Amino acid sequence: MTDFDCKHSPRPELGRRSFITCTAVAAGVAATGGFADARSKSPKDNAAAPTQPAADTAVPIQALEEKRKFMEEAAALATESVEKGWGGPFGAVIVKDGKVIGRGQNRVLLTGCPVYHAEITAIMDASQRLNPKALLGSDYGAGTILEMIPREPGSPDLVPERAKMLKGCEIYINGAPCPMCMSAIYWSRISHVYFAASLEDTSHIGFDDAFQYADFKKPWDQRSIAVTPNFERDVGLTAYRAWEDKKDRHPY
Numbered sequence: 001m002t003d004f005d006c007k008h009s010p011r012p013e014l015g016r017r018s019f020i021t022c023t024a025v026a027a028g029v030a031a032t033g034g035f036a037d038a039r040s041k042s043p044k045d046n047a048a049a050p051t052q053p054a055a056d057t058a059v060p061i062q063a064l065e066e067k068r069k070f071m072e073e074a075a076a077l078a079t080e081s082v083e084k085g086w087g088g089p090f091g092a093v094i095v096k097d098g099k100v101i102g103r104g105q106n107r108v109l110l111t112g113c114p115v116y117h118a119e120i121t122a123i124m125d126a127s128q129r130l131n132p133k134a135l136l137g138s139d140y141g142a143g144t145i146l147e148m149i150p151r152e153p154g155s156p157d158l159v160p161e162r163a164k165m166l167k168g169c170e171i172y173i174n175g176a177p178c179p180m181c182m183s184a185i186y187w188s189r190i191s192h193v194y195f196a197a198s199l200e201d202t203s204h205i206g207f208d209d210a211f212q213y214a215d216f217k218k219p220w221d222q223r224s225i226a227v228t229p230n231f232e233r234d235v236g237l238t239a240y241r242a243w244e245d246k247k248d249r250h251p252y
């Protein structure tokens with residue numbers, strides 16, 4: 001059974017339990033069905049969204065009118081999640097060539113899944129829109145997000161080419177990304193991040209992302225969560241060897 005064999009309803013309002021039992025990937029794909037409502041909201045509907053930077057933050061990005069529109073949509077998705085009790089006040093949209101290709105909103109409360117963050121689901125949404133067959137493991141070709149492109153000139157990357165992923169896309173997030181989502185953005189090769197509210201703003205409403213950034217800078221043995229590095233390293237490396245030995249592997 002693959003992640004996409006899940007037959008549960010893609011509409012969260014039709015079944016709360018269904019989202020809990022889906023895998024994160026399937027849930028991310030399914031989530032695309034639930035983002036239509038926020039798109040139709042006007043900017044004034046977003047008045048309650050936390051898009052205004054606090055006085056103690058850096059100067060906000062001077063968004064052009066079009067870019068502001070994308071941020072407003074991210075905020076609308078976030079506000080919808082709050083109003084419907086689906087999760088925290090976080091929404092994201094991914095834009096390619098001036099068009100929205102992915103939407104996500106925090107649905108941690110709806111799903112009971114702690115990693116159901118807006119940016120993650122927006123990335124899943126965009127990926128499946130741009131490359132639906134890849135979700136079945138069958139489309140690595142030109143024009144897909146798994147198309148190989150050469151590394152940038154001067155890049156220290158040891159691999160000569162990588163999958164394009166979401167290179168060239170922008171992501172608009174109504175609040176600063178947590179480290180998990182920022183990592184997801186790196187993996188996606190998204191080219192530009194626009195976020196509105198700061199990490200400090202997020203802390204002020206009770207979400208503790210900021211300490212995670214600080215924790216990541218510490219050595220393994222000083223993290224706030226116990227970490228045992230290199231535990232049974234040889235066992236882990238068996239899969240690495242399988243990857244290295246795979247003649248037709250598709251690097252990404």
Ligand SMILES: [Zn+2]
Binds near residue numbers: 117118179180182
């Ligand atoms: Zn996050």
